[in-house]
Amino acid sequence: MTFAGWLTFLISTLGVSFIFFYCIYKVLSSKNMKKLHGIENTKEIEEDK
């Protein structure tokens, strides 16, 4: 693999990995992780269309 090939490979894989793990971190550190309860949940629905 040439130097340019390594550059392409590293930018692609590290870039994608960074975005993916950053998003996972944001999801797992989000405060809004409470469980859903199907029937009660329907009362929260708003007409926001």
Added chain:
Amino acid sequence: MATKDNWNSSIGVILAVAGSAVGLGNFLKFPGQVAIYGGAPFMIAYVCSFFLVGVPFAMMEWSAGRSAAGKYHSVPWIFYWFFRTKSAKIMAAFSVPIPFIICSYYTYIEAWCLGYAVNFGLGNFEFNTVKDASDFFAEFVGINENGAAIGFSVKTVCVYFFAVFFINFALVYLGISRGIERFCKIAMPLLILIGIALIIRVMMLTPQETGNPNSSISEGMGFMWNPTKIVLEEKSPDGIWSETKRISENEAMALSPNLTENQRISKISIFKQLLNPAVWIAAVGQLFFSMSVGMGVIISYASYLRKRDDVVLSCATASSANAFCEVCLGGMITVPAAIAFFGVSGVLGACASLFDLGFNVLPVVFFNMPLGNLFGFLFFFLLFLAAITSSISILQPSLAFFEEILGTSRKMATLLLAALTFFLCGYSIYFSKNLMALDTLDFWVGQTLIFIVASYEILMFSWHYGSKKMLNNTNAYSQMKLPKFYSFIWKYITPCILILVFFAWLSKDVLGLWGGKLSYHITNILEKNPISIISLGLIFGFCMLFLLMIFSSKTFNEDDK
């Protein structure tokens, strides 16, 4: 219409949507596309397509699904609820058969993966050459004649098909949280761990292990990722130079002293490759099909969210998970390993399709490496996990449709969908000669119809419903806000690129215009090939059936204020 089933957690729905997107294409088609078009140019086109087509489309579907949360879960209702036009009902009827027709042949391919995993695990394989592997594959899936796939041994696909069919419908029957979410929470991390283990094994392959001193993992990686493409060109009697095949640096050095006057080796720069429209068409196509957009899956899945769930972060995570599996896992396993064993010419010569790479070349690669049965089992089990997380998602939109249009329970809807899908699966499995039924259904539904419905979807959401309204809906309750120019992307950029690519593909690869070749699917219809006619008849029949169901449904046609 309220739902009694919802996702239990944000990570659950993200893993489910990621599972829906991550499929065989991530591990077989993507590396092949990178190898054909060159690493850097294809990745540039891929990244542009990711941000301008893939993510905007997915974001739109997430937002639309969440907006309908608690009301509807199937595409026809959601389309009609948003657009309130007759065209919405008609297009909805065409959108319903897409997922379960795709599922009918996808479960067949899934059975291949499971079958190969089991046979590798049992040590049943003896593949010394690609011919050994292709002979086994032909017998296993029944390529040589119709009906040949029907049989009940570990070396025929039928047994694995029944197992796969049962697992799919059992998971779907259990529901969103108890079935799909719970399964994806185990399957997706397991898939990534297996992928990492395979990468470590492949990256440590040595020429002693591959038995090919003329090739290596480095050559395989270079073939995929080097920006400059090296090709062998030949001059025709008219004096026109044309590309014969792509070769590696080592092969170029070996061939150089032996070139005839009608041959030459050329290096094509990244800039010239980027000017080739085929690179962009391939990248958009790869991303579009890879992210499972346009099938109603994301809309249906998102309709089980709460109104206050964050769709921007969820969409970004699921989309990046798909890209991670594609670029980081898929890009480092299949093609480098194949080239390390066979060299570039060997791989390109043996691979006419992604099935050739996955089921003819790679089994030989794994069989011949140390602890090959273990790694072969892991690879095909990884493919099986990727396939099943996709197939269970593909069933969900159709299931939701039957629940809502028939007003029936999930149990009855599952049984009905199982019966229909089993019939179609049987069609694909029985007419297995040259995989014709599978290929024909995939062309008309998995490529053509899906593009038509997706084009309608993006145009209606961005123009009829309104891209600014869509932006406000999407940003509601989201940690990360989409910028205002996203409205412009939805309204102009994404539809233009999608429709341009569709017409370019249709004109060149289907109708044979602009120097392209008339697709054999069109030729088959003109020659009245029975499988082509029956397949089109089935597709048309299902579309008409669902159209009738939609237009005659009382609940569907009531005014909803």
